[in-house]
Amino acid sequence: MNELIPLMVIIPIACALLLNLFHTKDKTITILALTVAIILPIIPLLSNYGLHYFGGHAPLINTGTLLNSLPSNISDSALAIFHPAVTYSYESLQKIFIFVLGIVAFFAIFTSLSQTKKISGPLMFLMFMGTAAVTAILLSDDIFHMYIFFEIAALAQTGIILTSKTKDNYETALKYLIIGSVGGPLLLLGIGLLLGLVGSVNISDIVYAISHNLVDPLSPAFLLAFGLIFFGWLYSSGLPPFHTIKSSLYSKALPHASSLLQAFTVVTFIGFGIAIFRIFSILPFFETLIIVFSLLAMILGVTMAIMQKDFMRMIGFLAVGELGYIGLGFGLATQFSVTAGLFQALNEIIITALIIIGFGAVLYLTNTSDTKKLGGLIVDNPALAIMVLIGGFALAGVPPLNGFQSKLMIIQASLNSGFPEISIIAILVSIITFMTFMKVFHSIFLKPKPRNLKLVNKKVPKSIILSVGVLLIICIVLGLFPQLATDNISQFVMGLI
Incomplete structure (x- = not known):
């Protein structure tokens, strides 16, 4: 077993507890938080692929001596391959997503510590605890364990x-x-039904039971489990009908925290999305249902975003709409489409964090997110404005940036699957996203500066410039060399389809 795998969860949890303990000591919090934030993206790079069984309790089939000593009615049954312990699975997909999550967490924490005079120990605690939780969701092969961390x-x-x-x-x-x-609770009830049907909450065990006809996938209990878990997935990700409350979360958090919140949402979305795909893709209506809710998210996201006057709320709706592209990848259910959807998820984490942190500088300077009260900020901050503009191009899918590459793959996957209508909708949503972003960008940076606009702070913190700059470089690199991500993702998807 690779002992570094659980450390991806244990280290941020331990850090969160220590930050809570030392919450009144600013210097200690700063040193500890920055140290662990640097470590977070390094651990997945050092870890080897493989499984980690908590307590060392591997399946019986992996322990030959013990298996041979058991009665044949056990050694020859499904119990021999079932997982008795919580299992973490670390593969190429987990590596790249946990690495990027660590990068975003670092910049969120870095900008937070550099902007506030009085450091919030509770906020640092929550940011690290949330990072640990979504990392566990992505690693876990146990759906009940996923629920706990959800x-x-x-x-x-x-x-x-x-x-x-x-x-x-x-x-x-x-x-x-x-x-x-x-x-x-509805999500938990659905998991409980799966436990009753299979006798295990390990996802690999559930998939084995279904593929070997130990469970009837059309039974009322299995269908009800799907409905309940699917509903919980909609809630956790912010897909319709929960898109409004999810966008509100982004707009009511401070920008550095909001950049991390959207990363939490995307990682939770794909973590449960992969689990649902593995377990329930056998159902005849599965693909149609995913596509319908994904298209709804895309259409409602851009429709509501274009009506917003608050730029943080606008970003929130656009972020929810971008989840629809990821969902299309799952719904089309081909190796190429799922790879495209997961690549889109990776890009959304990076691009949205860039835009939120970049626009967060506007909030820092003016103490307002109302676009009616803003204008002319490009004069004082041209470099920041240009970087945010390019980030908006990436969000809308303008070549040769990373958002273009993943959206092009999704459009190609739709055409390959015989759904040109989906491709047309995806293109139209990208165009509207571009229009919406440019409208807000013009209101903030290009239109004449209002006479009553006063700057609360004179300069943009260097931490924001650095964070936006590095994230932009990642966008450009993945746009020019998408295979750096898609090769790892495709390797994982090969074992999924």
């Missing part, structure tokens, strides 16, 4: 909103908790 991530996101001290943040956090009090 709830931890949801509480961390709520806490981040509460500690952000923005207008109406308490109301948004309360709404999210109320919806979560319904979505979470």
Whole structure:
């Protein structure tokens, strides 16, 4: 077993607990938080691919001596291959996503520490705890374990909103908790039904039981389990009908925290999306259902974004709409489409973090996110404006940036699957995304500066410039050399389809 695999979860949890312990000591918090934030993207690069069985309890088939000593009714049954322990699976997909999550977490924490005079220990605690939770969701091959960390991530996101001290943040956090009090239990109930049908909550065990006809995939209990888990997935990811509350979360958090929140959402989306795909793709209506909700997310996301006057809320709706492209990859259900969808997920994490942190500089300078009150900021911050503009191009899918590459792959996958209508919708949504972003960019940077606009802070922190610059470089590199990501992703998808 590779002992570095669980450290990807254990280290940020340990850091979060220590930050909570030393929350009154600013210097200690700064040193500890930055040190661990640097370590986060390094661990996945050092770890070898493989499985980690907690407690060392591998399946019986892997322990020949013990298996031979058991009665034949056990050694010759499915029990011999079932996983008795929580299992973490670390493959090429987990490597690249946990690495990028670590990069975004570092910049979120770095910009947070550099912008605030009084460091918030609770906020640092929640950011690290949320990072650990979504990392566990991505690593876990146990759907109940995924649920536990999903709830931890949801509480961390709520806490981040509460500690952000923005207008109406308490109301948004309360709404999210109320919806979560319904979505979470329904997800757990669906998992409980799978446990009753299979006798295991390990995803590989469930897939084995279905493929070997130990479970009837058309039984009422299995269909109900799918409905409940699918509903929980919609809630966790912010797909319709939960797109409004998810976009509110992004807009009510401070920008550096919001950049991490959207990464949490995307990683949770693909973590549960892969689990649902593995378990339920056998159902005849699975692909259609995924495509329908994905198209709804795309259309509603850009439709509501274009009506916003608050640029943080606009980004929130665009981020939710971009999830639809990822969903299309799962819904088309080919190796190429799933690779395209997961590549789109990776790009969304990077691009959205860039735009949120970049626009966060505007909020830092002016203390307002109302585009009606802004204008002319390109004069004082031309470099930042240009980098944010290029980030917006990447979001809309302008070549040769990374967003173009992943969206082009999704369009090609739609055409290859015989759905030119989906390709047309994807192109139209990209065009509207471009128009929406340019409208907001013009309002903030290009239109004449209002006479009553006063700058609360004179200069943009260097931490923001550095963060946006590095994320932009990643966008350009993945746009010019997409195989750096798609080769790793495709390698994982080969074993999934």
